[in-house]
Amino acid sequence: MTDGGRGRASVARGERIRLFCALQLAPDTLDCLVAWQREHLSAAEADGLLRVVPRGNLHVTLAFLGHRPAGDVAVVAAELRASASAAAPPALRVARVRSTRSVGMVVLEEAGEPHAAALAADLQQRLEQRGVYRREDRPWLPHVTVYRSRERAGIAPPPPNRCSIHVVRSALYRSTPGPGGARYDALDTAALGGT
Helix, strand or coil, rough: EEEECCCEEECCCCCCCEEEEEEEEEEEHHHHHHHHHHHHHHCCCCCCCCECCCCCHHHHEEEEEEEEHHHHHHHHHHHHHHHHHCCCCEEEEEEEEEEEEEEEEEEEECCCCCHHHHHHHHHHHHHHHHCCCCCCCCCCEEEEEECCCCCCCCCCCCCCCCCCCEEEEEEEEEECCCCCCCCCEEEEECHHCCC
């Protein structure tokens, strides 16, 4: 269900939903990553080794909150807007491709000042102080998950070095599991640096 045609999803107040905050990628960045997926991951997907993450689900996670009461959405959205308005737009670039047991990701690094890391740290601290988030034990790693697998896929694609990583906004997403993978719906978005 959406909020009257503005393109954002809405939720029932008593519901528990999976939430995360992320950076949205620009259309040219998405085009480049999808072309890279097609070139380097299609054969492994056809062999059933992995499932490519669709274009609409490509993002850079800032904070994964997990299952939360739907009543927390307003609090999280407000903190996301506050963090985003104070943030400088990040300059990110491709560093490498990394595979774990269940995902493949394009790991990013900051090209200059660590604006993305500062945004993630500020947002996570704000959410912790509001009691809706608990930081992970590992440090934040900027990345875009490009495929998922049931076990290690055993592939080593080259990094998509031709892709320029441009961020357009930050967003609060609802993640809804489904048979073909999760669907991500933006519940709210926020400009970076108040622009």
